[in-house]
Amino acid sequence: MASSSQGAGHRAARRRGSGARRVVVALVLLAVVAAVVGLVREARSSGPPPTVAAAVPSSNSVAPSSSAPPTTSTPAPPTTPPAEPTFDRAQQSIDDPNSPWVVVDKARPLAPLDHAPADLVDIGGRQLRAEAAQAMRDMIAAAAAQGLTISVLSAYRSYDYQVDTFRNQVARFGEERAEIQVARPGYSEHQTGLAADVGGGGCDIESCFATTAEGQWVAAHGAEFGYVVRYPDGAQDVTGYKYEPWHVRYVGVPLATELQRTGTRTLEEFFGLPAAPGYPG
Ligand SMILES: [Zn+2]
Structure with missing residues (x-):
């Protein structure tokens, strides 16, 4: 051991x-x-x-040469002095019916007249172009988070649909009134797939929408989602349409917020286009 x-x-x-x-x-x-x-x-x-x-x-080296396109990637700190880049009003077409900035009014028909967008998607049984539809969904959800219910009552309307609608309105009310109430085929923003008629607060496609919480929310916050109230109060001499607080038009967030920031009522005024109170000729 x-x-x-x-x-x-x-x-x-x-x-x-x-x-x-x-x-x-x-x-x-x-x-x-x-x-x-x-x-x-x-x-x-x-x-x-x-x-x-x-x-x-x-x-710093970019700032002096303001010819460069404005970069949107870096959010400017709130303390930055007024040296904000000028908004480029030519960055998108206002003539191309596929452009989110296309301006359609009684002096500016769609070209071609029977244009139909290629990227329509369903939104609550109606149709909008994909980007506008997503923005609408986001807007409706944001409103819902505030206890507000907004619904899409009308959206894309085809050339053929507008032909029928216009004809019916003329038959019912006569041509003069029809032309105030309904766009001629090829002259309707609804044909772009970027416009919608919305309702809520017990008021659908009526001027009372402006007095509802939903209507006021849309007017105040629509721009955050790229939507503007296209036919504002007192601008019929420019847009050709009486006040339609329910008719919203998707133009994208940059343009919508720029219109709001500058207090510009209409696309015609923003782009320096002639007023379009009625159809030419
Ligand atoms: Zn409308």
């Missing part, structure tokens, strides 16, 4: 020896970890400043 006790002593010594080695190894490891952590911290703390420093000169 001596050998075994000797062996036990050796093992104990080895254990003591390996225990000491382990402590050393652990200390070395700790030192390495601490060094790595220190390096990472250093890298982190010294990381951001160069990027910021690099970003500042580049934006």
Whole structure:
């Protein structure tokens, strides 16, 4: 048993020896970890400043030459002084019926007259162009979050549909009144797939919509979703239509918010187009 006790002593010594080695190894490891952590911290703390420093000169160098198109990617800090980029009113077509900025009125028919959009999608049993439909869904959801119920009562109307509607209105009310109430085929914003008639608050496609919480919310917040009230109060001499608080037109968020920011009532005035109180000729 001596050998075994000797062996036990050796093992104990080895254990003591390996225990000491382990402590050393652990200390070395700790030192390495601490060094790595220190390096990472250093890298982190010294990381951001160069990027910021690099970003500042580049934006400064861009600012003086205002010919460059305005970049919308970086949100400007609220403290930025008035050096806001001028809104480029030519960045989208106002003539192309596929453009979100297309201006259609009694002097500016769609070209071709029987134009039909290619990307119509369903929205509550009606149709809008895909982008306008998504914006409408977002707007309806945001209103719902405020306890307001907005519904789409009319949206895309085809050339053929407008032919029938116009004919019916003329038959019922005569041509003069029909032309105030319903657009001629090829002259309706509804044919672009970017316009909708909305209702809520117990008032559908009537002037009372302006007095409902829903109508007031749409007028105030529609721009956040790219929608404007296209035929505002007191602008019939420009748009050719009496006040229609229910008729909203998708133009995209940048243009809608610019119209709101500048207090511009109509697309005609914003783009410097002639007033279109009636059909020419
Ligand atoms: Zn309408």
